[in-house]
Amino acid sequence: LCPVLIKPKYVVKEKPRWVQDPKVQRHRLGDRWNQFGRHLFHQVKANPASSYLAFDLFGFVFGLAILGKTLFLKAYEGVRTGWRRWLVAPIPTLIPVEKFPERERDAFIADNERACIAEVLEQRLDRRNDAVTLSQEVLEEFRLAALREPEDRSQAMRQTNASERLGLSVEKEHAFLEALRYEYGLNARNHHEALERFAARRFSPAEQSAVVENALRVMSLTRGFARLVLLCGHGSTTENNPYASAYHCGACGGNPGGPNARVLAALANKANVRQELRNLGIEIPEDTWFIAGEHNTTTDHVTLLDLEELPETHRPDVLQLQHDLEAARLLNAQERVGRLPGAPSRPSPLAAARYVEQVSSDWAQVRPEWGLSSNAAFIIGHRSLTRGLKLDGRVFLHNYDQSQDETGRVLDAIMTAPLVVVQMINLQYYFSATDSWVYGSGTKVLHNVVSGVGVM
Numbered sequence: 001l002c003p004v005l006i007k008p009k010y011v012v013k014e015k016p017r018w019v020q021d022p023k024v025q026r027h028r029l030g031d032r033w034n035q036f037g038r039h040l041f042h043q044v045k046a047n048p049a050s051s052y053l054a055f056d057l058f059g060f061v062f063g064l065a066i067l068g069k070t071l072f073l074k075a076y077e078g079v080r081t082g083w084r085r086w087l088v089a090p091i092p093t094l095i096p097v098e099k100f101p102e103r104e105r106d107a108f109i110a111d112n113e114r115a116c117i118a119e120v121l122e123q124r125l126d127r128r129n130d131a132v133t134l135s136q137e138v139l140e141e142f143r144l145a146a147l148r149e150p151e152d153r154s155q156a157m158r159q160t161n162a163s164e165r166l167g168l169s170v171e172k173e174h175a176f177l178e179a180l181r182y183e184y185g186l187n188a189r190n191h192h193e194a195l196e197r198f199a200a201r202r203f204s205p206a207e208q209s210a211v212v213e214n215a216l217r218v219m220s221l222t223r224g225f226a227r228l229v230l231l232c233g234h235g236s237t238t239e240n241n242p243y244a245s246a247y248h249c250g251a252c253g254g255n256p257g258g259p260n261a262r263v264l265a266a267l268a269n270k271a272n273v274r275q276e277l278r279n280l281g282i283e284i285p286e287d288t289w290f291i292a293g294e295h296n297t298t299t300d301h302v303t304l305l306d307l308e309e310l311p312e313t314h315r316p317d318v319l320q321l322q323h324d325l326e327a328a329r330l331l332n333a334q335e336r337v338g339r340l341p342g343a344p345s346r347p348s349p350l351a352a353a354r355y356v357e358q359v360s361s362d363w364a365q366v367r368p369e370w371g372l373s374s375n376a377a378f379i380i381g382h383r384s385l386t387r388g389l390k391l392d393g394r395v396f397l398h399n400y401d402q403s404q405d406e407t408g409r410v411l412d413a414i415m416t417a418p419l420v421v422v423q424m425i426n427l428q429y430y431f432s433a434t435d436s437w438v439y440g441s442g443t444k445v446l447h448n449v450v451s452g453v454g455v456m
Helices: 022-046 051-071 073-087 102-123 136-147 161-165 170-183 188-200 205-218 258-268 271-279 312-337 349-360 409-416 418-434
Strands: 228-235 289-296 302-305 377-381 395-399
Touching: 022 051, 022 073, 051 073, 102 136, 102 170, 102 188, 136 161, 136 170, 161 170, 205 258, 205 271, 205 409, 228 258, 228 312, 258 271, 258 289, 258 302, 289 312, 302 312, 312 349, 377 409, 377 418, 395 418, 409 418
Parallel strands: 228 289, 377 395
Antiparallel strands: 289 302
């Protein structure tokens, strides 16, 4: 995930950790039913004929939901969460980072193209009852012919021996190849695009070490590693808010940052990456383990991810980390809850945590959190500069050690990326608060999502 102005350089895909697990099949079945239900509801609501019946069909269900969301919020949220978990059961997942070997990549794409040709031959040309077997050699001939530039039909010659074996005339062969190229997309352009997409998937060994090195150097985290290093993205939870993505990570295109943290932690834990980093002057101890996490900035919960890969030797350390994160959650909620509208005055840490959890699921809550609206400064420097200072959550802190940056490249990267983002955030809040109707979008209380494409 990256900012919306930047084209992603790498592509990774999340997949089930254990494919043969029966829970995975149940998850996929539940997800299909969930998607079907959403699609059916949208069609009924959007169709001119059935939209008049939508209230009669779904009115009772939505009436119960409105009652629960308004008067029995905690009980309703528990029932809704339980229903979602029952319908689409959560499953352990992983994000593979190893790039496909070039030979496997080419073979995979060629197999898909041959399968497409076989299906077209059986359906379009009705070869199912023919005595000729569609061997791999026959399919490969058609595949290579389709990937070549099309010839002038007025001077066309037979392009494959396979077509003659199948009893196709020259005209039928050319019609078939044109169908493959233009109807089914089996042509040189799409073939090269498929190769490029596969080349962008995951990371080569050199790319793996480069990504980790850049991340660690930008944070000036090149020595003094602890047994556990927590790489934490952030996201948010909000209800009935057209601007929900604004509370997520802007550097992740308005999405939660957990996937980025998972990828970086997975790369940093690889033995070959650490060996290459050692050659580059970054010595990561053998007993150091990187953990991915995601901080919910509305409720202050920190979820640790991919713990299935955690070594047994580090489990006591993780239990202590989880205990410390929970204590920090309560204290942080108590510190910031006083700034939220309608919050109780001087609550205990536990009461403050319960309140922020409540507003995260309250559909009448306009501002479940203030986000970065109070940002006033950005400090680039060693953490010792601000240790012990009370900054009221108004300052971005970017760790930087000038002794590890002789060329100034790290400082240059910080001032051309994070600094620009911080300034943009600052100005957006400033102008929105200065005149919300001219520079902002007015009050969110009056906003309604229209057709899923905009806000009125």
